[in-house]
Amino acid sequence: MLRSLVTAIFVFSLTLVGCGGDDDAGGGVQSNPNGDRPPAGNETGDNTGDNTGDNTGGNTGDNTGDNTGDNTGDNTSTAGRTVVNCDTNIADDVPAFYKKYFRCVTISMDGDSVVIESDGLPPHLSFYYETSDENYTEFVSQGDGFYQNPNRIEAQNIRMTLGSNPRVRGLTINDSLVDGDVGSSQDEYGMGTQGVALNSVALFNPLAAPGDDIEDELFSFDPYFGHPAQGGDYHYHTTSMGPLEVLEAAGLITNTTPGSAGIEMYGIMCDGTLILGCTELNGDAPDSSDFDSQNGQVHDIVDEEGTVHFTDRYHIHICPELFPAHQFTPEIQYYDGCDI
Numbered sequence: 557m558l559r560s561l562v563t564a565i566f567v568f569s570l571t572l573v574g575c576g577g578d579d580d581a582g583g584g585v586q587s588n589p590n591g592d593r594p595p596a597g598n599e600t601g602d603n604t605g606d607n608t609g610d611n612t613g614g615n616t617g618d619n620t621g622d623n624t625g626d627n628t629g630d631n632t633s634t635a636g637r638t639v640v641n642c643d644t645n646i647a648d649d650v651p652a653f654y655k656k657y658f659r660c661v662t663i664s665m666d667g668d669s670v671v672i673e674s675d676g677l678p679p680h681l682s683f684y685y686e687t688s689d690e691n692y693t694e695f696v697s698q699g700d701g702f703y704q705n706p707n708r709i710e711a712q713n714i715r716m717t718l719g720s721n722p723r724v725r726g727l728t729i730n731d732s733l734v735d736g737d738v739g740s741s742q743d744e745y746g747m748g749t750q751g752v753a754l755n756s757v758a759l760f761n762p763l764a765a766p767g768d769d770i771e772d773e774l775f776s777f778d779p780y781f782g783h784p785a786q787g788g789d790y791h792y793h794t795t796s797m798g799p800l801e802v803l804e805a806a807g808l809i810t811n812t813t814p815g816s817a818g819i820e821m822y823g824i825m826c827d828g829t830l831i832l833g834c835t836e837l838n839g840d841a842p843d844s845s846d847f848d849s850q851n852g853q854v855h856d857i858v859d860e861e862g863t864v865h866f867t868d869r870y871h872i873h874i875c876p877e878l879f880p881a882h883q884f885t886p887e888i889q890y891y892d893g894c895d896i
């Protein structure tokens with residue numbers, strides 16, 4: 557099921573599977589406005605051609621297009637809180653990696669461990685904010701069948717502790733482990749917040765709780781490819797321009813479109829697994845020859861200046877265009893532990 561969905565998602569050049577029972581509170585209520593949408597099985601092949609154009613255009617113009625389209629002025633001037641003006645508090649003794657790549661969070665050391673705290677409020681516009689919020693924007697459909705789920709963004713109390721030397725579980729991360737089914741392995745990430753994006757937003761795993769209608773969730777993303785769960789916990793399951801805006805603000809890239817940015821990194825999971833995109837941290841193209849079933853691999857994480865931030869670090873690459881086999885956050889923990 558995941559597999560056909562994956563393909564369908566790719567069609568929309570945004571991705572997502574489900575999220576543990578989060579956004580489906582209203583699944584029944586809002587019923588899919590796209591009632592005439594063909595069954596998932598058909599979608600995969602049928603819509604590939606049709607929708608590619610539509611959505612590419614939509615996304616580019618509406619979202620990424622901040623710089624080029626009508627929304628440029630709107631988005632930048634009306635978004636009260638952005639990665640540029642949000643509160644970021646990172647202690648002096650925190651490793652350079654976090655100082656360079658994280659915004660809108662508080663980061664401190666607890667012994668050798670890095671502690672990231674976040675309210676999880678996306679520092680960008682979303683129609684999932686309360687209308688009174690300065691970051692609220694009106695609903696804009698990204699295509700047929702897109703809808704707004706009933707949840708609204710609420711501040712969270714995220715606290716994630718990352719050990720300095722995560723212990724490898726020694727798993728062979730193959731298709732039988734990365735099966736898209738929740739509860740099929742004790743090595744899966746849990747449900748709910750399991751990581752933090754560069755812009756302070758929560759990262760969820762790519763699994764849908766049993767009974768969830770993945771097909772409905774797929775269409776509830778806002779233009780930043782995020783949505784809130786029932787607890788108001790806004791999150792991503794895949795790529796988003798949100799984290800890339802941090803890289804832009806840091807002067808590292810100028811294009812924040814996932815798949816087109818000069819450097820793509822999205823965040824870090826609770827076990828220390830890094831989430832990169834279509835590039836390595838220095839902008840090089842990834843060598844996918846040793847990817848596991850969630851596009852994971854181990855090598856040094858080196859930035860554009862040649863600084864090695866992590867040695868032999870497991871990370872995954874989310875890049876639907878180049879590596880369509882896995883288009884989401886990771887399902888399986890490569891390292892032991894998850895303190896979040």
Ligand SMILES: [Zn+2]
Binds near residue numbers: 574575791793
């Ligand atoms: Zn979700």
Ligand SMILES: [Zn+2]
Binds near residue numbers: 843853855871873
């Ligand atoms: Zn890599």
